[in-house]
Amino acid sequence: MNFPRINRRHLLGTGLVGSWLGLIGASASAALATSSDTPKGHSPHAAGSMMTVGDVDPASNGFDPHSILTDWDRGVTSVDSDGRTVREFLITAEDKEIEIAPGVLFSAWTYNGRVPGPTLRVTEGERLRIVFRNNGSMPHTMHFHGIHGASMDGLTGAGEVEPGGEFTYRFDAYPFGCHLYHCHSIPLKRHIHKGLYGGFIIDPDPDLHPDLDPQAIAIARSRQHGTPENAIWQEMVMVMNGFDTNFDDENEVYAVNTVAHAYAKQPIAIARDRPVRIYLINITEFDQINSFHLHANFFDYHDHGTTLAPTSRTIDTVMLCQGQRGIVEFSFAGFEPGRYMFHAHQSEFAELGWMGHFEVVA
């Protein structure tokens, strides 16, 4: 956003000539002193006023940021001749107009009609088959952050799919962690910021790590979807994104999971005494970094989620560059129930939509 700057030369010149004060000058300052109202810094109105106006209807938008938090796509499993689990997904790219802030429509390119795309959740070591159909108007790919061969990399010439075409990405799920996928067609910036990205979570499989100690095994189990150890965790995915609505290579709207202020207007309910795990992914285009800040509490952070022990302990702000992601773990056990804010600690992003609340209930 470029704003015209006030012409200082004029100010300077008139200020100099104006300093010769006489009768009229004196009455001028007197009149000004009485008439200019100094606004109150914090009127009761102002606190709740910094907010988008209106609500986005999830039904008409086709996806709900509140469901996106937890609607893991587990695909369809089968067992191959080697006895290994094969997990297959069907992803379709399509052009779709989505509402990214109340009343603001964005001509998005989507995976499965939603932004972010489905959160693919698999277990370490599984054989993955991702069938990718392109019903969009442009060539697209799915480039996974994971371990795979060059032909499966999802680049132009390696798994790029023309409109109407189909390609199946095949690779094994390694390493465990919190990852992502996104379109890698060119121009890259546009294919990403138009909405082609999603979470790709590989849960650790303790059976593949026989040398783990019991405590590490327990941690690994707690991260494995569907286990009793995992069930007590309140898990959610947050994809930090932004939207450049006027094509000036700067974002007008920031959010987690697309819809500005979605979790500010309708807080995320948290059971106070159960631990919280956030799969946090930054795919914000145009800005060098994004961040996550939790109010009134501290968390442990696993960068990329590829370790069972935290890479940072007891922090309340974490900074991620584009494509960087990690696992945030904390608990509100014993806390006073109420609303706890979380947001990017770039105030700019927070004020443009990337802000929300946890509603902690005892």
Added chain:
Amino acid sequence: MRQILRIAGPFLMIVLVAIGFVQLDPLAVLRGNAPPVEKLTIELAQINQGELKLRLRAESSEAMSVAQVQVDGAYWKFEQTPPGPLSRLRTAWITMNYPWVQGESHHITVLTNTGATFDYAIDVAMSTPDPASSLGWFLGLIGLFVGMVPVTLGMLFFPALRAAGPGIMAFVLALTMGLLAYLFVDTLSEAQDLAEKSAETLSIRKVVWLVALVTAVGLFMIGRRLGAGSGNGRGPAMLACAIALGIGLHNFGEGLAIGGAFASGAVTLGSFLVIGFTLHNITEGIGIVAPLTDQRPDLLMLCGLSALAGLPAVLGLWVGVQAFSTHWAAIALAVGAGAILQVLIEVGLLIQRRYLDSAAPQPLSSLLVGGVLGLVLMYSTSLIVTV
């Protein structure tokens, strides 16, 4: 009957062609699914205690909707009156409770439903003054010093002018022409500056030229009918009135500019600035009475002329500090430019009649020097008061 058909025929054809074109829609192939380019002008901002108000004018070919408003890079709750989509050239106010800071800049971005953005900058925030307040009286005083006082001071040269010989008189009338030429250019360019800030679709720049021309031609014709150009007794008085009116409209523009600059914080109204304006406008008083030297105007008439030329500056200041519509102000100034153009012609004709075509012509050099001096005087004094 046949006559009616002759007139109605072309109109009927126009309607048929229009209906046919819309029905067949030959341009459909060009349209694709590209959305219409959106255009929105933020015409004015009003700053009240804890509140910002903006007037928007839609300029797209199709109706557009304001979806969100950012103030200083943050989404802010707002109310739109009247609500709903804005069709072409419609206006609406948006109001936000905002803790703006006295003397600092604030930036506003309006997002439409397509995500297009339109920016507006408040360079230096201060409350929009209320003319009914003490500030109103103070501004009135400034207006008097900018308009009335210099014109009246200039008119004090009247006895001296009467006593002067025809050589000096010719020189003074030529000086008046130079002054008027300056005022014409100044008023017109001020009108164009305001037109630039107006909604583009209204084409105010064109309107300014047209209004100025129509005013000049109209006043010229009225003046002829009333005898301004004739050598009889009423002529010079009419001409003086016309000059006073033109100068008055120019001074309205001057008041507008000072008021606007004051409200936006771009200028401090120091004494020197006001005295500068007084000096700048003294020549105007001389110009008004120049055609009257062979007359015996009474005091009432002189006061009337001075009020006609000077008081509009007060009005201009009052309007200028408000959030005013730039397009209406531009049109008012265009009327002023037209009025000045008319008196410029009339004074030219008077000089020709009295000093060039007459039995005792005055030297051309003195007329040329007078004219150029008028321009130089106005231009050089304007340098100290540019707002």
